[in-house]
Amino acid sequence: TQVKYLRDYQAPLFLVDQTQLHFDIRDGETLVTATLELARSTPGTQEALTLDGDDLTLLSLVVDGQPWTDYEVGEGGLVVNGLPDRCQLTTQVRIHPEQNTALEGLYACGPYLVTQCEATGFRRITYFPDRPDVLSRYRVTIEADASRYPTLLSNGNCIESRSLDGGRHEAVWEDPHPKPCYLFALVAGAFEQLTGEYTTTSGRQVSLELYADQGQGQRLGFALESLIESMRWDEIHYGREYDLDRYLIVAAGAFNMGAMENKGLNIFNTSCLLADPDTATDAGYRVVRDVIAHEYFHNWTGNRITCRDWFQLSLKEGLTVFREQQFSETVNDPAVARVEQVRGLRAFQFPEDAGPMAHPVRPESYVEMNNFYTATVYEKGSEVIRMMRTLVGEAGFRRGMDVYFDRHDGQAVTIEDFVAAIEAGSGADLSAFRIWYAQAGTPLVQVRDQWDASTGTYRLTLNQQLAATRGQPDKKPAPIPLSVALFDQSGGRVSSPAQSELRQTDDGVIVLDRPNAQVQWTGLAERPVLSVLRGFSAPVRLHFEQPDADLALLMRAEDDAFARWEAGQRLIHAAFADVLKGDDARGKARLSAFCQAVAATDPEAPIVGEWLDIPSTIEFTDGLERVDVDAVLVADNVVRRTVAEGLREQLEAWYLAAETERPYRFDAQQAHRRRRRAACLQLMAQVDADKAVALASDLLATADNLTDRMAALAAVNDLDRPERAQLFQAFADRWADEALAMDKWFQLQAVSAVQGLPAGIAELAQRPDYDRGVPNRVRALFGAFGQRHFAGLHRGNGEGYRLLADEVLTMDALNPQVASRLVRPLTQLTRIEGERARLMRTELERIAAKQDLSADVREIVSAAL
Numbered sequence: 001t002q003v004k005y006l007r008d009y010q011a012p013l014f015l016v017d018q019t020q021l022h023f024d025i026r027d028g029e030t031l032v033t034a035t036l037e038l039a040r041s042t043p044g045t046q047e048a049l050t051l052d053g054d055d056l057t058l059l060s061l062v063v064d065g066q067p068w069t070d071y072e073v074g075e076g077g078l079v080v081n082g083l084p085d086r087c088q089l090t091t092q093v094r095i096h097p098e099q100n101t102a103l104e105g106l107y108a109c110g111p112y113l114v115t116q117c118e119a120t121g122f123r124r125i126t127y128f129p130d131r132p133d134v135l136s137r138y139r140v141t142i143e144a145d146a147s148r149y150p151t152l153l154s155n156g157n158c159i160e161s162r163s164l165d166g167g168r169h170e171a172v173w174e175d176p177h178p179k180p181c182y183l184f185a186l187v188a189g190a191f192e193q194l195t196g197e198y199t200t201t202s203g204r205q206v207s208l209e210l211y212a213d214q215g216q217g218q219r220l221g222f223a224l225e226s227l228i229e230s231m232r233w234d235e236i237h238y239g240r241e242y243d244l245d246r247y248l249i250v251a252a253g254a255f256n257m258g259a260m261e262n263k264g265l266n267i268f269n270t271s272c273l274l275a276d277p278d279t280a281t282d283a284g285y286r287v288v289r290d291v292i293a294h295e296y297f298h299n300w301t302g303n304r305i306t307c308r309d310w311f312q313l314s315l316k317e318g319l320t321v322f323r324e325q326q327f328s329e330t331v332n333d334p335a336v337a338r339v340e341q342v343r344g345l346r347a348f349q350f351p352e353d354a355g356p357m358a359h360p361v362r363p364e365s366y367v368e369m370n371n372f373y374t375a376t377v378y379e380k381g382s383e384v385i386r387m388m389r390t391l392v393g394e395a396g397f398r399r400g401m402d403v404y405f406d407r408h409d410g411q412a413v414t415i416e417d418f419v420a421a422i423e424a425g426s427g428a429d430l431s432a433f434r435i436w437y438a439q440a441g442t443p444l445v446q447v448r449d450q451w452d453a454s455t456g457t458y459r460l461t462l463n464q465q466l467a468a469t470r471g472q473p474d475k476k477p478a479p480i481p482l483s484v485a486l487f488d489q490s491g492g493r494v495s496s497p498a499q500s501e502l503r504q505t506d507d508g509v510i511v512l513d514r515p516n517a518q519v520q521w522t523g524l525a526e527r528p529v530l531s532v533l534r535g536f537s538a539p540v541r542l543h544f545e546q547p548d549a550d551l552a553l554l555m556r557a558e559d560d561a562f563a564r565w566e567a568g569q570r571l572i573h574a575a576f577a578d579v580l581k582g583d584d585a586r587g588k589a590r591l592s593a594f595c596q597a598v599a600a601t602d603p604e605a606p607i608v609g610e611w612l613d614i615p616s617t618i619e620f621t622d623g624l625e626r627v628d629v630d631a632v633l634v635a636d637n638v639v640r641r642t643v644a645e646g647l648r649e650q651l652e653a654w655y656l657a658a659e660t661e662r663p664y665r666f667d668a669q670q671a672h673r674r675r676r677r678a679a680c681l682q683l684m685a686q687v688d689a690d691k692a693v694a695l696a697s698d699l700l701a702t703a704d705n706l707t708d709r710m711a712a713l714a715a716v717n718d719l720d721r722p723e724r725a726q727l728f729q730a731f732a733d734r735w736a737d738e739a740l741a742m743d744k745w746f747q748l749q750a751v752s753a754v755q756g757l758p759a760g761i762a763e764l765a766q767r768p769d770y771d772r773g774v775p776n777r778v779r780a781l782f783g784a785f786g787q788r789h790f791a792g793l794h795r796g797n798g799e800g801y802r803l804l805a806d807e808v809l810t811m812d813a814l815n816p817q818v819a820s821r822l823v824r825p826l827t828q829l830t831r832i833e834g835e836r837a838r839l840m841r842t843e844l845e846r847i848a849a850k851q852d853l854s855a856d857v858r859e860i861v862s863a864a865l
């Protein structure tokens with residue numbers, strides 16, 4: 001295994017002006033003929049041409065029409081010597097898509113063929129300079145059996161199609177936009193189709209075509225609507241239009257991730273494209289809309305302007321997640337959207353930043369690039385851009401984006417180019433800000449306050465720290481934008497200005513750009529209540545001891561919806577910490593303040609559903625340096641039960657009051673009611689199991705949608721009663737043939753206190769419908785178990801670790817990308833206390849000892865050992 005370093009970057013020696021591909025799809029094998037128009041970037045030099053290639057059988061190599069013999073085929077590629085400055089090189093290779101279980105390159109997905117090339121899958125299709133800074137124009141011919149593969153798709157425009165002898169046919173596609181090979185795509189199969197139309201602001205007519213498996217066509221409607229919404233949004237908010245006559249999206253049931261933004265031909269995991277009331281929950285609908293938007297926005301931030309090298313991945317991913325989040329804040333309730341973004345960040349990115357795989361938003365090295373499609377590159381990358389926007393202001397940010405699009409359209413660029421464009425457009429100096437891209441780890445901001453009644457002065461002492469991470473022993477302070485506000489004791493805003501040596505933006509954001517600083521307000525009539533980190537203005541952890549009454553006041557009075565929600569979270573987290581260190585009474589007092597504030601809120605407010613969704617055990621452990629599993633589980637349980645007791649009266653009333661319309665409709669208000677109802681039922685199960693079971697059985701029997709069915713199953717999921725098994729069985733009997741609905745069923749079972757223990761998981765893995773060829777199913781069972789079933793994974797005898805490690809080993813031989821995601825929970829061992837850490841290590845060592853372990857899994861496991 002070879003480590004690649006950012007500092008070793010070198011510009012390509014050869015460029016590829018044109019690429020012609022010919023795919024001859026046959027039974028069990030495909031022949032790929034590639035003709036590359038090569039040009040040396042420095043004419044007159046002599047270096048050999050290196051082409052990447054993986055798992056290819058080379059059949060012939062021709063240069064300018066003549067067989068060429070001066071080449072070597074080696075591990076990972078092809079070296080061709082003695083080439084002139086310009087030439088035409090043609091290779092022919094044989095590949096076996098039907099045997100490709102890694103789902104990278106060209107592979108069989110049920111009866112059809114699809115591709116996945118990012119990051120480096122194109123080298124499994126043909127010999128090529130498989131790097132994002134080589135942009136080429138493609139012309140692609142696909143030839144296949146006409147009845148098995150009636151639809152033949154690639155990027156751009158279909159310029160020709162004709163029948164051939166022997167029941168075969170072919171189609172020729174041409175993409176006018178030069179692109180890196182990771183954006184190449186090909187699809188062959190028999191699909192159902194949904195078509196729509198879109199006219200861009202400047203009048204281009206775009207045909208929108210969505211393709212899905214037989215019988216799934218009627219589930220494409222919501223995706224099509226979402227696509228149209230996204231196209232309009234990007235025109236309005238960024239002035240960006242689509243640039244081809246067709247926009248194609250294909251659903252793939254076996255897919256390693258969510259979706260892929262291939263130019264003009266997106267390929268989507270079915271779970272992110274298909275939506276109907278029986279197979280998608282409300283959250284699932286939102287995923288479809290967000291992912292559609294994300295992949296569409298990539299057309300400008302990713303495709304038109306791409307990355308110079310893979311270390312720059314956040315250039316396109318952080319920025320596109322940010323744009324997707326902005327979109328989501330306009331089409332969903334903005335408060336709920338922001339709360340969910342932050343919950344996701346804390347549940348996945350914070351632990352990553354605190355674990356052995358901690359890396360900067362712009363990593364400096366990697367072994368397997370696929371391991372770096374992380375919450376840090378994506379979600380923290382988005383937070384970094386959000387902070388940039390806060391610092392330069394909305395208008396300045398938008399001008400900066402315009403500069404970025406103008407300067408770099410058609411190029412492969414770096415994060416540095418992006419920041420420079422924002423500086424040029426906004427006039428701001430972001431030199432100190434760049435450190436956010438370079439340092440790993442989550443900064444800790446400590447706030448201490450002091451009230452001097454005699455002078456009416458309120459003073460804050462702020463401090464920032466960042467712990468060392470692997471390879472980065474000494475950290476520097478970063479500019480941390482802190483949005484702050486003061487409230488008076490009756491909940492009104494205090495308007496007097498903050499005084500500080502720190503810079504403040506026009507919108508009242510203080511920039512903490514040094515280790516320590518002070519801020520003060522003077523001339524106040526009474527002790528104010530501080531709200532800090534409003535809107536989650538920076539991806540940091542906050543330590544601030546604040547009286548319960550102040551937090552309760554913010555739960556009532558804050559007008560920033562995120563901060564309002566966060567005040568409730570801080571009460572719950574503080575209560576958890578109290579119980580964890582044995583102070584139950586103190587913890588319960590805090591929870592009673594929390595419950596009172598919740599009970600006093602209008603239940604129709606979306607924030608109620610968010611508050612009632614008590615943090616998961618993983619969220620509770622965030623920020624703990626050492627995790628004593630047994631103590632954590634006890635405290636977790638105390639908190640949950642206490643909240644359920646405290647709200648006992650409200651739960652049933654709210655449950656019954658949350659009637660929703662029939663038939664099911666995905667809409668923000670209805671979704672909020674369903675969410676509140678689900679949370680109420682879930683809490684009710686803690687304190688009144690009989691009632692919860694009765695309501696859940698009734699809900700399952702009468703619901704007309706998956707969201708409510710899942711709410712019913714979730715409520716009984718941890719109850720060791722016969723009804724639990726009956727309800728799960730009833731669901732499985734009815735929905736056995738619906739893969740997406742059954743994925744949800746597997747997910748719930750995987751986190752159940754009853755079924756989700758190692759023996760129960762092993763039993764589920766024996767079912768005939770547990771199919772290791774479909775990543776969604778593997779993630780539904782073992783992904784959920786490892787990531788979300790804290791008690792099951794951390795069984796004291798280590799059987800949870802062993803079970804997960806067994807699956808990692810099995811999957812490693814089939815699909816290394818999936819295996820290297822599954823293994824991650826086992827790498828959190830540095831924080832786990834006692835015997836468990838040793839048991840985890842034993843399993844990691846067992847994995848590491850496997851001969852021919854994939855580079856994917858090895859990189860993760862070695863970082864942890």
Ligand code: B3K
Nearest residue numbers: 118119259260261370373
């Ligand atoms: N760019 C792809 C992710 C590719 C992951 C490769 N292992 C989807 C996205 O971020 O939009």
Ligand code: ZN
Nearest residue numbers: 294298317320
């Ligand atoms: Zn993306």
